[in-house]
Amino acid sequence: MDQTGLRILNRTASINLHVRAFSFHGDASFTDSKRDGPSLIHNPRFAPRFPRISTSVKTGSNGVAETANNGARQKHLQVVLVSPQIPGNTGTIARTCAASAVGLHLIEPLGFQVDDAKLKRAGLDYWPYVVVKIHSSWMxxxxxxxQQEGDKRLLAFTKRGRTIHSDFLYKRGDWLVFGSETCGLPPEALRDCTCEGIGGGTIQIPMVETYVRCLNLSVSAGIALYEASRQLNYEQILSPPEAEADSDGEKLFATEDVFA
Structure with a gap:
C-alpha cells in the first residue's frame, strides 16, 4: 500500500510498513444496555434536529479498508485538513476524530512528518482508532x-463563510474541509466547495475579530464536527462501525504502522 492508501496511525512504530491485527476484550459500544445512566440520545440538552437513522457497517477481511470505503461509512461525516502546518493541531484533531468515530483526511504538503513527536503526543494513545488517509494534493x-459512493458534499470552513456553522443544516455524507493555519483554504478547494454538484457552500464560526485574528484550527474543527454530529443525533458516535471478530470471538482491528 502506498502513502496515499488508507491508514490507521499507530504510535507504536516499526521499522517496516506492515499490516497486523490486535485484539481487545469487552464491548466498547456506546449503546450498551448495561451502561448506567440515561443515554445521551435521550438527554434534552442534546435534542437532535433530525430523527436517528439506524445503520449497519460490514467490516472487510482486512478489518479496516472496507469500513472506510463502503457506503455505510460514506453516509457519515469526514474531516479534511488541507496542508496543515502544526503537528499539535493535527494530533488534537485526530484525537477528536477518534472520539467521534469519523475519518480524517490529510492533504499534502504537510508542515511536518507523520512521525513528528508533537503529532503523536497530541494524539496520545488514540492513533490506533483513527482512520486516516493521506492525499498527495487537492486534485x-x-x-x-x-469515486466515493452515495450522497456527499464538500463544506468549506472559513472566516469569510456565508453561513454560520450552527445555522447550517448538515446531513450524512458531509465532508468538513479546513485550510492550513497560515494560508487558509486554497482557491481550488474553495471553488470545489461552492461548485454545484459536489459543494455545499462556505461556513463560518462567528468570533470577535477586534482582538483575535482567527480561531485555532483544532478548536474550529472540534466546534464544527460536534455541531454537525449534534444535528445528526450523534449517530456515528452512538453506532460506531463494528470490528471483525476472529474465531475466538475477540474483536480485531487491522492496523498499519506509519511511524517508520
Missing amino acids: DFREYFM
Missing part, C-alpha cells in the same frame, strides 16, 4: 472524493 483528494 488527488478530489479524484478520491468523486
Whole structure:
C-alpha cells in the first residue's frame, strides 16, 4: 500500500510498513444496555434536529479498508485538513476524530512528518482508532472524493463563510474541509466547495475579530464536527462501525504502522 492508501496511525512504530491485527476484550459500544445512566440520545440538552437513522457497517477481511470505503461509512461525516502546518493541531484533531468515530483526511504538503513527536503526543494513545488517509494534493483528494459512493458534499470552513456553522443544516455524507493555519483554504478547494454538484457552500464560526485574528484550527474543527454530529443525533458516535471478530470471538482491528 502506498502513502496515499488508507491508514490507521499507530504510535507504536516499526521499522517496516506492515499490516497486523490486535485484539481487545469487552464491548466498547456506546449503546450498551448495561451502561448506567440515561443515554445521551435521550438527554434534552442534546435534542437532535433530525430523527436517528439506524445503520449497519460490514467490516472487510482486512478489518479496516472496507469500513472506510463502503457506503455505510460514506453516509457519515469526514474531516479534511488541507496542508496543515502544526503537528499539535493535527494530533488534537485526530484525537477528536477518534472520539467521534469519523475519518480524517490529510492533504499534502504537510508542515511536518507523520512521525513528528508533537503529532503523536497530541494524539496520545488514540492513533490506533483513527482512520486516516493521506492525499498527495487537492486534485488527488478530489479524484478520491468523486469515486466515493452515495450522497456527499464538500463544506468549506472559513472566516469569510456565508453561513454560520450552527445555522447550517448538515446531513450524512458531509465532508468538513479546513485550510492550513497560515494560508487558509486554497482557491481550488474553495471553488470545489461552492461548485454545484459536489459543494455545499462556505461556513463560518462567528468570533470577535477586534482582538483575535482567527480561531485555532483544532478548536474550529472540534466546534464544527460536534455541531454537525449534534444535528445528526450523534449517530456515528452512538453506532460506531463494528470490528471483525476472529474465531475466538475477540474483536480485531487491522492496523498499519506509519511511524517508520
